[in-house]
Amino acid sequence: MKAGIGYSRRRDGGEAGREAARQACAQVGKPALAFLFTTEEYDQAAVLSQVLEDTRGARLVGACGAGIVTPEGVLREGVGVLALAGEVEAATALVSFAPEEPEATGRRLGEALLSASSAPEGTVIVFPDGLAGNIAGMLRGLYDVAGPDFKCVGGGTGDNLRFMATCQMTEAGVASNAVAAALIAGCSFGLGVGHGWKPVGSPLIITRARDRVIYELDERPATAVYAQRVGDLDVERFPEYGMRHPLGIADASGRFIIRDPLLARPDGSIQLMTEVPSRAVAYLMQYEREELLGVTQEVAAAAKGQVRKPRFALAFHCVSRSLLLGYGVGERIIREALGESVPFLGLLTFGEVAPYDDAPLFHNKTLVVAVGGE
């Protein structure tokens, strides 16, 4: 198995795509699968078209994000391509995301992938629209079809924090409000997932929530309770508070999945970046920079440690986590943890996909690293 990466800061989409694809292909020859990561400024169709031309018929899965994670740091504008060649078998699928039927969306995606592949096991790299509702439900639908023999990993597609529109891609084309995925067989993956956030204070009961909105915490209007917990809350600057004080929902083992408060709604409720379970226990979370940095290193090392011969890595880093650390800081730690020999490429994401055990979960403010190899 060979892996090659390329990235470009060229402003023209076609040129950037050509440059990134040619760099990647130069390292592997004719690829079997290409990952394409872009930022929102480009004509995505032009980028895709050029990359497909230069990857010469390879399967492709791609996504737009808030930045491209490269060994050199974060590209706030750019195009990145990771090409895989060798005994890698890949199938891709691009399905529209039906917001009222997330499980059904996941099932359709799983059925499309499995019908295009005969692999008995593998890894699904999945890029749901990060602005879509109930991605966790979609992942449960996907898992219901794929089962534990297929690991799911990926990230929510995003934009430059304008929260307007994102895009998802396969060789079939560019879409929005969709989910793109590639099923990869013939390649071992090691997965690392972690965030480094710690709970603070007493628990909060999510007494009423639906999809991405928490209406009540502790049976009171959610914003009022949240404001009480974080201190003097300036509603105008709510996203900033949300970025620094997310909510953490614990599992039975004490592990947390993080949820990003996004804005305070006029009715006193809080809209989050991602859906949240109702009648659950949440904690206000806080971070220490050193902890986050330490977890970054641990996640990358853990992923690498699961693969005998690491050949490449994919990193899906929450955009707000990257922001808190400073663009490029966490990415440098990833590079150091993976080592110079492991080329990697990644995306600053709106939510991250990775399992703690078998079934995929949807995280916020988390780093997911997938190391591929033999």
Added chain:
Amino acid sequence: METSFAELAALYEIASLDFPGSEKGLFREVVEKASRLFGVRRVILLLHAGVGGRACLTWGCSRLGVDDYRAYVEQNRSLPEAYVRELGNGVDLGLLYLEKKGGFSPREVRLLDIFSRRLAEVLQAHYLQDRVRRANERFKVVVENSPMVAVLGLDHRGKLAQWNREAEELFGIVKASWGFKDLLRQVVPRDRFKEALREVLRTGRASPPGEWMLQNRAGVRRWVLMSIVPVYEGAGQGGVFFMAVDITARKEAEERLRYLSVRDALTGLYNRNYFEEVMQRLDAEGQRPVSVITFDVDGLKLVNDCLGHAEGDRLLRHVAAVAGKCFRDEDLVARIGGDEFAVILPGAGYANAARACARLVEAVEARGKRGPGLPVAVSAGVGTAQAVEESVYEAFKRADDGMYREKLRNTNRVAGRILGFCMAALQEKDFLATGHAERLAALGEQLGRAVGLAGDELDRLALLARVHDIGKVGVPAHILFKPGPLTKEERDEMKRHVELGYRLARSFPELAPVADLILQHHEWWNGQGYPRGLKGEEINLLSRILAIVEAYDAMTSDRPYRKALPHKAAIAELQRCAGTQFDPRLVGVFVRLMRRNG
């Protein structure tokens, strides 16, 4: 995070598991919690008594290629990765199977046991609710389509909660805002209904079925048999059900029966039974004074006999109607026999009763004075029970005795009035033959004398000539004055005047001597006449004479449908019918008499 806190958080989530509206939705919740909280990789939920029957819900199992998940569970039950629990405490609700790579820790198993029990509770509650819901739906369907029973449910605020089609029809429910005030507005009597409702709410027990009247805005009244049933659903909650059956038809039938049992069918006045019942009641109550007036229609038998019972009945109804207007509301007017009436006047002394009696007699007789109808009069008597020691019955007897005395005094007067009426009516009805009777009398006298009659016989013949058609007062005018030929039925009706005349004549002493003659004046010499088919000299001579002179006068007089025949033609016709219709000897005498008279 400390595991104890994580455990508490998981416990909260587990305990808050609730039914989201469907079994599939519940399974989604189970999968969400099991995968997020415990990291399970497969979930199988076998439901043995699901709403839709047995069901198998799975997650993460698509690629297992398993058809029989029960067998799969049994096969894997003992593996460390598996967690299997039968659901239901004493009730076989189903089975929960969870699978996790590496298996579950004892702490996780303990939490999952709680989770399983909560799941079973939720399912059991759901099934129970579903059974209740289905029972309610069945009940609702039955109630809503109940063909005779109106069901109306009001909540504790008096607002409409449940009702069926019968209730819509019976109570006039036209909109959902209909409520207690609308019900109260139409129930009669309202105060008693409110009291009954208060009692039901106070005791918490259903009222026995009671009869109530409903009167809608248009004034339409209906009777219902209604029960009031309280429904208690906690303090300040619940409501009241009204279950009613429309019994209007039954009540009307009862009312009709009751009416018939105390009323006289012909006149609508109270009947003798009720009259006596009231007398007894007044005696028992000891109320005094009580007066009784009895009165009897004079000449009713005569009218019945001569003019028929229909005319007699009309007379009775008229008298009843007049009497009904002559007394106070509290007085009781009854028909106690064929032509006997009685009035009970509670609280009235003799003087007042006598004045009331006089008013009655005057009002009845006023009818005869005002129009050309049959003269009507009553004989009346008054009795009063002044003291408690005197029974009302005794007062009645005195009134009755007085009435009979009065009746004896009135008998001749009444007969004279009726005869006068009949004669006037005969003259009025027989206008076609104005002068007919006088001519007959003259001709009859001539013929009578010619055959040797004299004295009383000639007087009887003259009377017969005048009243022989008196029975025509009972023949309907449309037959009597019909311009064309009569039908057979009409002819038969017309023939009745002979017998009617006979009966009338027998009823009046003045006419009794000619009653038999009237009866025979349409008999034929050959026995083909009517009513008895007498022949020859079985027919009284005077009647045979009248037959000839009447036929001659009729033929020689104009009629609306024909001109008068010439004398010769009339004589020829008499001669033609001699020996058949007429006595041939008398015809011969009459012809010679006519010739001699020129």
